[in-house]
Amino acid sequence: MKLYELAIHEAHGLIKKKEISSKELTESVLERIDEVEPKIDAYITVDRKKALEQANQADTLIAKGDTLSPVTGIPLSIKDLICTKGMKTTCASRMLENFIPPYDAFVIKKLKAAGAVIVGKANMDEFAMGSSTENSGFKITHNPWNPDCIPGGSSGGSAASVASDMCLGSLGSDTGGSIRQPASHCGVVGMKPTYGRISRFGLVAFASSLDQIGPITKNVKDCALLMNAVSGYDSNDSTSVPRDVPDYTLSLEHDLKGVKIGIPVEYHRVEGIDPAVSKAVNSATKLLEGMGAEVFEVSLPHTQYAVAAYYVIAPAEASSNLARYDGVRYGFRDKEQKGLMDMYKSTRSKGFGFEVQRRIILGTYSLSSGYYDAYYGKASQVRTLIIEDFKNVFEKCDVIISPVTPTPAFKIGEKIDDPLTMYLSDAFTLSANLAGIPGMSLPCGFSEDGLPVGLQIMGTHFNEEMLLRVAYNFEQATNFHEKKPVL
Amino acid sequence: MKITVEEVAHVANLARLNLNKELTDTFAAQIGTILDYVDTLNQVDTKGVPPTSHAIFLKNAFRMDIRKDDFQKEELLSNAPDEEDGFFIVPKVIE
Numbered sequence: 001m002k003l004y005e006l007a008i009h010e011a012h013g014l015i016k017k018k019e020i021s022s023k024e025l026t027e028s029v030l031e032r033i034d035e036v037e038p039k040i041d042a043y044i045t046v047d048r049k050k051a052l053e054q055a056n057q058a059d060t061l062i063a064k065g066d067t068l069s070p071v072t073g074i075p076l077s078i079k080d081l082i083c084t085k086g087m088k089t090t091c092a093s094r095m096l097e098n099f100i101p102p103y104d105a106f107v108i109k110k111l112k113a114a115g116a117v118i119v120g121k122a123n124m125d126e127f128a129m130g131s132s133t134e135n136s137g138f139k140i141t142h143n144p145w146n147p148d149c150i151p152g153g154s155s156g157g158s159a160a161s162v163a164s165d166m167c168l169g170s171l172g173s174d175t176g177g178s179i180r181q182p183a184s185h186c187g188v189v190g191m192k193p194t195y196g197r198i199s200r201f202g203l204v205a206f207a208s209s210l211d212q213i214g215p216i217t218k219n220v221k222d223c224a225l226l227m228n229a230v231s232g233y234d235s236n237d238s239t240s241v242p243r244d245v246p247d248y249t250l251s252l253e254h255d256l257k258g259v260k261i262g263i264p265v266e267y268h269r270v271e272g273i274d275p276a277v278s279k280a281v282n283s284a285t286k287l288l289e290g291m292g293a294e295v296f297e298v299s300l301p302h303t304q305y306a307v308a309a310y311y312v313i314a315p316a317e318a319s320s321n322l323a324r325y326d327g328v329r330y331g332f333r334d335k336e337q338k339g340l341m342d343m344y345k346s347t348r349s350k351g352f353g354f355e356v357q358r359r360i361i362l363g364t365y366s367l368s369s370g371y372y373d374a375y376y377g378k379a380s381q382v383r384t385l386i387i388e389d390f391k392n393v394f395e396k397c398d399v400i401i402s403p404v405t406p407t408p409a410f411k412i413g414e415k416i417d418d419p420l421t422m423y424l425s426d427a428f429t430l431s432a433n434l435a436g437i438p439g440m441s442l443p444c445g446f447s448e449d450g451l452p453v454g455l456q457i458m459g460t461h462f463n464e465e466m467l468l469r470v471a472y473n474f475e476q477a478t479n480f481h482e483k484k485p486v487l
Numbered sequence: 488m489k490i491t492v493e494e495v496a497h498v499a500n501l502a503r504l505n506l507n508k509e510l511t512d513t514f515a516a517q518i519g520t521i522l523d524y525v526d527t528l529n530q531v532d533t534k535g536v537p538p539t540s541h542a543i544f545l546k547n548a549f550r551m552d553i554r555k556d557d558f559q560k561e562e563l564l565s566n567a568p569d570e571e572d573g574f575f576i577v578p579k580v581i582e
Contacts, residue, residue, distance in 0.1 A: 102562035196543045209541050238548035239541070308525045319502060326503070328575050330566035340578045341503075349505040357504055361495060362518050364502040378528050380538030385531065387539060420520050436542025461543065 003028035004165045005484070008222040011168060012070045015062060022062065022073025025168075026055035026117050029075040033119070033166045036487045039147060041139045042161040044080045045088050046120035051075065058115040069114035070225040076111065077167040079158045080121035081128055082213065083202040084108050087118070091204050092136040093126045095325050095332045095351035105202020106237065107171060107213055107230040114229055119167050123157030126353045127322065128178055128206045130154050131425055134416050135355040142412070143185060144485040145451050149409040152182030158216045159186035164487055169217040169226055173203055175210045176310055177404070177429025180441035183216050184404035184454025187443045187483065189223045189471070190216045194462050195436035196241035199234030207317035208239075210310075210433040219481050220442060220472040224248035227464060243462065251465035252472040256291045259470060262298035262397035269304070270427050274407040280445025280453040281403050284474065288401070291473055298397060300389040305382050306431040311423055312366050312379035313434070318356075319363030325351060358419065387435045394460040399470055401457050402428050404441045408451035428456055438464045442471045443480035452480070489519035 003025050006014070014020045030048055037043060058073035078084060081091045083101035085108070090096045104112065111118070125135035133141045133156025141156045143149040144164040151160040155172030159182035162170050172179040174192035183190025191214045198213045205211060215226035228249065233242040263285065289295045327333035327347035334346040349357070366375035393400065405425055415422045432439035437458055444455035455474070457467045475481055495515045499506045506514065560573055569576040 099566055102558055102565065194543070196545065235548075235550065239543065239545060241543060241545065302531065305528055305531055308528050311521060312525055312528075323503075327568055328577055329563075331568070333568035337578060339582060340580050343578050344503045345505040348503050352504075354510070357506070357510075358514055358517060360502050360504065361498050361514055362521060365490065365494070365498045365518070368498060368501065375522075375525065377538060378531075378533060379525075380540060381533035381536040382528055382531050383539040383542075384536050385533070387542060419517055420524055423521070434542065 004032040006168060007218045008070060008074050008168050008225055011074055015073050016068060018062070022055040022058040022117060023052065025073065026051055026075045026119070029119060029167060036164050037166060039142060039487060040144055040160050040164050040166070041141050042122055042157040042164065042166055043077065043120045044090055044092060044123050044138055044157070047087055050087065051117050051119045054117040058117060061115050069229060071111060071229045072115035073117060074168050075117040075119045077119055077122045077158055077161040077170040078108070079124055079155050079170065079172045081124060081173060081204040082108060082171060083204070084118060084121065087121065089121065089204070090138070091127050092124045092138055093352065093356070094137045097332065099331055103202065106199035106234045108202065110230050122155070122161050122170060125154035125156070126356050127204070127318070128154040128173055128175055129318070129355050129359055131177070131181055131422055132415070133157060134412065135353055137353050140412060143409050144487060145187060146409070146449070148411055149451065150185065150412055152185035152409060154178040155216060156182045159183050159188055159190065162186070162188045162216050162218060163485060169215060169222055171213055171230065172216050173211055173213050174433065175206050176314060176433050177426045179214045179216060180404050180429050180439055180454070180456060181426070183441040185409040185452065187452030187480070188216055188218060189220055189440065189442045189481070190214065191223050191227065191440040191464065191467070192432060192438060193227065193231065193464055194438045196239055197462065197464070198231050199237040199240045201234050201236040205321040207314040208321060209317060210314060220468060220475045221249065221252060223440070224252060224468050246465060248465060248468055251469045254469050256288060256293040256470065256473045259293045259399070260397040261288060261293050261295045261470070262393055262400045263295065264300045264303060264400060264402060265297050266300050266303045267402045267428065270406060272406050273403065274447070276408060276445070276447035277403045277406060277453050281401070281455060284444040284455045285401060287477060288470065288474060291477060296397070298393045298400065300393060302382060302385040302389050303431055306386055306434060307424060307427055309379040309382045309386065310426070310430040310434060312375050313383065315359040315363030316367050316376050317363070319360045319367065322356065322360055355419070383434050386431055390435045390437060390460070398466050399457050399459045401455060404428055404454040404456040408447045408453055432458050437461055438467055440467050440471060442475060444474070444478070445480060489522040490515055
């Protein structure tokens, strides 16, 4: 077995026993990047020198015999919209092509303090707007299971880098499914925690009431370990919730007896569900039931309106957040301009890609005088009803399970000219962001073409432990997470 | 059409974007399709339902109004497209 194939918890065990060093592990990951990155294109930036420096620092900590964190010396990739001091953070946008943050995001500060190794910054849809990573301003990432297919998005580079062993784990961000959907398409584990669980300080904002950072890993235990490493209150994020962080690995010790699992009847009505997806999710349901969980149908009557509400609210927030890119204080400036107003406009039109401009227009329109009540106001009311649906359901059950996406990964180029069809593929994931609840994705099967299928587990606010418990039991009873793409 | 080409051009100006004719037409058609879909929200009776702007029930987070010296001026100017003597330089504002 090559060192790059290790999961975080396995590598940690070997590091602790001094059987391997962080330097050996990091070098192995860098060699793997040399080998497969030309086929996958998961990274925007790889910084070998810094990664090896961090690995050496970690080895010094390890040699001193200090108490180690499970991420000490572990090579990770970071989605390129999480600020890393001194390392380019582009959001996959021409607008920020040369932006070098003068500070670390809260999660990066935590990882660095724990001695983690940051290998590089992962590709994504520009400003996290997209479901395929095709909207990156720089490159298209390929799905490790089939290079003709998208890796999902927007955290497509993160998921592809984990699935192809070009890092041991990654941090992504999820505004409408951007962690869970690529995790599902790449056959890895991804979690969008409760809104407020992880500080957004240093996460470049897309839609502030929906964005959340979370881990993408090779298995459920690693997901719990990364959650332990980056969760917690931060006074620099006014929406961060002051609440103790449990040891998430403890939730892996419980079986499924007495756990109540709800299946929303409305999800059967989502159009265009691929038979491979329903088959894998149905088998997963039966398996969980066989392991002692109680499974029954529940109803989320307003869930069918989630896509419509989301594609008003998210672009509205984005249009406001992205107003800051004006070519004055940082980022791209178009030098061919006449006067200040022209500079703003030409900078923004040349700096942003089409999807970003489309969403800015949509968001500005839905907030504009005369349309605010009909669009933003209405969507915000429907959001309340979607939240109430979840509240009612979680009085009866501990978790909800569903598909993550209606289909396995689609072909590159297939949906790029049809934004609405692309948006509709987010039907299962968006509502967790609207409601602020945690959701995760883990491998539960493969299509006939060998593409991974994911299972989504959602729970009530701050009940990530229950998600991890169900996921871990499922993972222990299956071997989907052990399969690797042939590269 | 749900949103006219003129409306897209107007909104583009509000959002400080320069769209050429082709992109304005494309966006009008695509955003029109999206807005038609968004109209399904009108099937929901929302009379008396309060709007939600934020899914977690946090009150305002206050802090003392104390200056923090987190950054050096040079660090904050290091990404500026144009700067001089510690100031951001912009094109002429008044014609």
